[in-house]
Structures are given as structure tokens and as C-alpha cells.
Amino acid sequence: MQIPFDNTYVKLPDEMYHRQIAEAASSPELVAWNDALAAELGIQGGTEAEKTAVFGGNQVPEGGEPLAQLYAGHQFGHYNPQLGDGRALLLGEVVDTHGRRRDIQLKGSGRTPFSRGGDGRAWVGPVIREYIVSEGMHALGVPTTRALAAVTTGDLVYRERALPGAVLTRVAASHIRVGTFQVLAERQRYDLLEALYEYTVQRHYPEATSPVELVAHVAAKQAELVAQWMGYGFIHGVMNTDNCTLSGETIDYGPCAFQDRFDLAKVFSSIDHHGRYSYSSQANIIVWNMAQLANALVPLMPSPEAAVPEFQQVISHMQRQVAHAWQLCFARKLGISDPEETDAGLIESLLQLMHRFDLDFTNTFHALTTGTLDAYAKQASGLTDWLRRWETRVAPLNPEPVMRGVNPWIIPRNHQVERAIQAAVDGDFTIMHRMVDAVTQPFDVNERFREFSIAPEPGEEVTVTFCGT
Numbered sequence: 001m002q003i004p005f006d007n008t009y010v011k012l013p014d015e016m017y018h019r020q021i022a023e024a025a026s027s028p029e030l031v032a033w034n035d036a037l038a039a040e041l042g043i044q045g046g047t048e049a050e051k052t053a054v055f056g057g058n059q060v061p062e063g064g065e066p067l068a069q070l071y072a073g074h075q076f077g078h079y080n081p082q083l084g085d086g087r088a089l090l091l092g093e094v095v096d097t098h099g100r101r102r103d104i105q106l107k108g109s110g111r112t113p114f115s116r117g118g119d120g121r122a123w124v125g126p127v128i129r130e131y132i133v134s135e136g137m138h139a140l141g142v143p144t145t146r147a148l149a150a151v152t153t154g155d156l157v158y159r160e161r162a163l164p165g166a167v168l169t170r171v172a173a174s175h176i177r178v179g180t181f182q183v184l185a186e187r188q189r190y191d192l193l194e195a196l197y198e199y200t201v202q203r204h205y206p207e208a209t210s211p212v213e214l215v216a217h218v219a220a221k222q223a224e225l226v227a228q229w230m231g232y233g234f235i236h237g238v239m240n241t242d243n244c245t246l247s248g249e250t251i252d253y254g255p256c257a258f259q260d261r262f263d264l265a266k267v268f269s270s271i272d273h274h275g276r277y278s279y280s281s282q283a284n285i286i287v288w289n290m291a292q293l294a295n296a297l298v299p300l301m302p303s304p305e306a307a308v309p310e311f312q313q314v315i316s317h318m319q320r321q322v323a324h325a326w327q328l329c330f331a332r333k334l335g336i337s338d339p340e341e342t343d344a345g346l347i348e349s350l351l352q353l354m355h356r357f358d359l360d361f362t363n364t365f366h367a368l369t370t371g372t373l374d375a376y377a378k379q380a381s382g383l384t385d386w387l388r389r390w391e392t393r394v395a396p397l398n399p400e401p402v403m404r405g406v407n408p409w410i411i412p413r414n415h416q417v418e419r420a421i422q423a424a425v426d427g428d429f430t431i432m433h434r435m436v437d438a439v440t441q442p443f444d445v446n447e448r449f450r451e452f453s454i455a456p457e458p459g460e461e462v463t464v465t466f467c468g469t
């Protein structure tokens with residue numbers, strides 16, 4: 001197998017990472033392989049045995065220079081001075097067939113110096129969840145890390161009970177996080193901070209000419225990203241600054257979920273006691289995260305005191321960017337591609353109805369698209385009036401094509417992800433594969449995949465999610 005590695009992170013000062021190889025897997029098996037993504041990355045050849053050895057962690061591929069990256073981060077608002085790749089290894093980078101630099105990373109590959117108390121492993125559950133949800137997210141058109149491979153290790157991982165271990169191979173525009181900057185700023189290693197800044201600008205935003213501009217670029221991407229999440233009813237669940245990328249891709253599918261019954265204040269994560277990362281809070285939290293990035297970059301400015309108002313301006317502008325991106329996103333879901341100020345009211349009243357009558361988020365917008373919402377949501381009093389307002393607004397437009405591209409039929413529903421995981425624990429990956437097929441064609445109505453379009457019955461509903469490391 002040939003992977004056209006072209007590694008650059010490893011050329012940064014070695015205090016920013018630790019070279020490390022994966023722990024061996026006793027009897028690895030390749031359970032999922034993303035052919036299309038492999039081709040895009042320029043990966044050629046490779047027998048199943050080779051892929052299994054490389055992506056299960058038993059063999060360093062030619063040209064790979066595995067390392068664990070250093071970072072820190074605010075976890076639920078509290079600064080943790082050292083996190084880092086505690087269960088992941090960057091194998092290296094490739095420049096893909098579109099000319100984009102991509103990281104290839106193993107996740108669940110064993111201990112590193114950043115593992116703290118952890119075992120560096122992953123069980124099959126989070127591996128499958130990330131595989132399905134990240135591929136579904138990509139198909140929805142949302143910037144995200146991707147899944148290249150899943151390999152079961154044949155070893156047991158001990159959580160609340162013994163579970164089968166697995167390794168996920170994740171592909172990202174990069175794994176540079178807000179926390180990658182924070183750790184260097186906090187340690188007052190301004191030489192390393194400068195090196196990371198230069199590297200990030202060159203890799204992601206070559207047009208940026210100052211740290212303030214870098215923050216502005218990242219903020220614009222993140223504002224757009226979070227609006228898209230909200231437009232699909234997605235809750236990330238753990239928007240810590242170490243899970244927030246400079247590239248603007250979604251990263252770290254832990255206790256995440258797409259909402260079924262809509263609730264504006266919905267929280268899934270078992271550890272999010274105060275709703276810090278609830279559905280609606282995401283719009284504010286992303287601004288807070290960008291403020292932390294700005295803080296970390298202040299020392300790079302020629303006159304830090306003078307720079308603070310410049311950064312503040314970027315951050316306060318971001319609040320408007322998020323609101324604007326949100327409005328644009330939801331207007332499109334109603335078939336309006338050039339919204340007016342007054343459309344906000346139309347959007348809000350539909351969301352209020354959905355919230356009040358526990359309507360399924362995805363199915364509501366899909367029914368609106370197909371003209372069946374009045375039949376779908378008979379119980380929602382007030383809906384008829386809302387539909388009349390909406391019809392008046394969109395009458396002169398041609399809303400359907402716009403709506404078809406943003407109101408999916410299928411999203412990766414959590415109760416289905418759980419089913420796929422349960423089967424996988426028993427060694428059966430067929431549900432996982434069917435689900436990947438279904439969620440990667442989210443906008444097409446395909447009878448073959450109808451089961452994945454159905455909202456959970458009350459008893460099937462997943463109400464709590466876990467970090468599940």
C-alpha cells in the first residue's frame with residue numbers, strides 16, 4: 001500500500017508533540033474501509049492485511065512519522081493546562097487529489113505521554129458512532145473530519161464492563177485546535193506560539209496577515225459551521241476549546257446527537273449539568289471559544305494592549321455573523337434564499353411550534369418540503385396559520401429546489417446509532433454498513449432506507465449520551 005505522505009507538523013519544534021508508535025493490537029480486523037476517501041487521499045493498492053496492520057496500529061506505513069500532539073483547553077469553562085493526544089496518533093499528512101493537505105490520524109491506538117489516567121484505547125462504540133456520524137455530516141455538506149477506516153483490535157477495553165476494542169482512522173484538514181495555541185500562550189512559549197501561528201496561517205488562511213485577521217477568518221468559518229449544525233438539529237455536546245478546530249471542521253464526535261423531538265434547550269451529554277453546550281447555547285459558546293483563541297494570540301501582537309480592542313471588535317462582530325448565518329440557514333430551510341429581516345419571525349414561530357408540540361426536527365422540515373406538514377403535524381394547533389403565512393411569503397419564489405438541498409430525509413439518528421453499536425459489540429457490523437449507506441445519501445428518498453428516516457418511539461429514544469471514551 002502506498003500512502004503519499006508529505007509531513008509538515010513533524011518539522012515544527014519538537015516540544016509541540018511527542019513521537020510515539022501505536023500499541024499492538026492482538027488480532028486486528030478491518031471492519032470498515034472508505035474507498036472513496038482513500039482514493040481522494042491518493043492511497044494506492046494495499047491488501048486487506050496491509051490495511052489492517054497499518055490502520056490497526058501494528059505497522060507504521062512507509063513515510064508515516066507517528067506523533068501525539070500537545071494541546072490544552074477549556075473543558076466546560078475550566079482551563080486544563082495539559083490535554084494532548086492521549087489516545088490518538090497523527091500518522092502523517094498527504095496532499096489529496098484536490099491539492100488539499102489532510103491529516104491521517106489513528107484514534108484508540110494506545111497510551112501516549114498525554115494519556116494521564118487513561119488507557120489510550122477506544123471501544124467499538126465510539127469508533128462506530130464517529131464513523132457513521134462524521135460520514136453523515138459530510139454528506140449533509142457540513143465541514144467535518146472524515147472516517148477512513150475502522151479496525152477492531154481483538155483486545156478488550158475496560159469501561160463499565162469489558163468491551164471489544166477498536167481503532168478509528170480519522171482524516172482532518174488539520175488537528176490544530178484552539179487549545180493547541182492556548183497551551184503555548186499559557187506557558188509563555190511565545191517562540192513556539194509564533195511558529196504555530198505561522199504554520200496555521202500558511203496551512204489554512206494564507207491570506208491572513210496578522211493574528212487578528214487569523215481570528216477573523218476562523219470566526220467566520222466557525223460561525224457558519226455552528227449555524228449549519230443548528231440547521232440540522234445537531235448538538236455537538238462537548239464544545240471545549242480543545243474540540244474546536246482552526247480549520248472550521250467539526251471534530252470529536254463524543255456525546256453528540258441529532259435531535260429527534262425538537263427542544264430549544266436540549267442537552268444530551270450526561271456530564272453537561274448546566275446545559276453549557278445545549279442546542280441553543282452553541283451559538284454563544286462558539287463566540288466564547290473564539291475569544292479564547294484571541295486571548296492566546298494577544299502576545300504575538302507588537303503592542304498587546306493596543307491589540308485588545310482590535311480582537312474585541314472581531315469577537316463582537318462574530319456575534320452578528322453567527323446570527324446572520326443562522327438566519328440564512330433557516331431561511332433556506334423554508335425555501336427562502338435571500339431572506340429579509342422580517343423572516344426571522346417566521347422562522348422563530350415555526351421553531352416555537354416544533355418545540356411546543358415535540359415535533360421531530362428532521363421530519364418536520366422534510367414534510368414542509370414535500371407539502372405534507374399539515375398531515376404530519378395534525379396535533380400542532382397554530383400550524384395552519386403558520387403555513388398560511390409561509391405560503392404567502394414563498395408564493396412568488398420557487399422554494400422546493402432550495403428546500404430539497406437542505407432538508408434531509410435521513411440524519412444519523414442516535415437510537416439507530418445505538419442499534420448499530422449493540423450489533424457491533426456482538427460482532428455484527430451489517431447495521432453499521434447499512435446505516436453508513438443510508439446517511440451518506442441523506443437527501444434522497446430511497447425506500448430501501450426508510451427505517452432510518454423514522455423517528456424513535458418514546459421507548460426507543462436516546463435521552464442521554466456519554467463521552468464514551
Ligand code: AMP
Pocket residue numbers: 083084085086087088114115116117118119120121122238242243252254467469
Ligand atoms: P475528548 O473527550 O475526546 O475531547 O478528550 C479529552 C482529552 O482526554 C484528550 O486529551 C484525550 O486524548 C483524553 N482521553 C480521552 N479518552 C482517553 C483514553 N481512553 N485514554 C487516554 N486519554 C484519553
Ligand code: MG
Pocket residue numbers: 242243252
Ligand atoms: Mg477532544
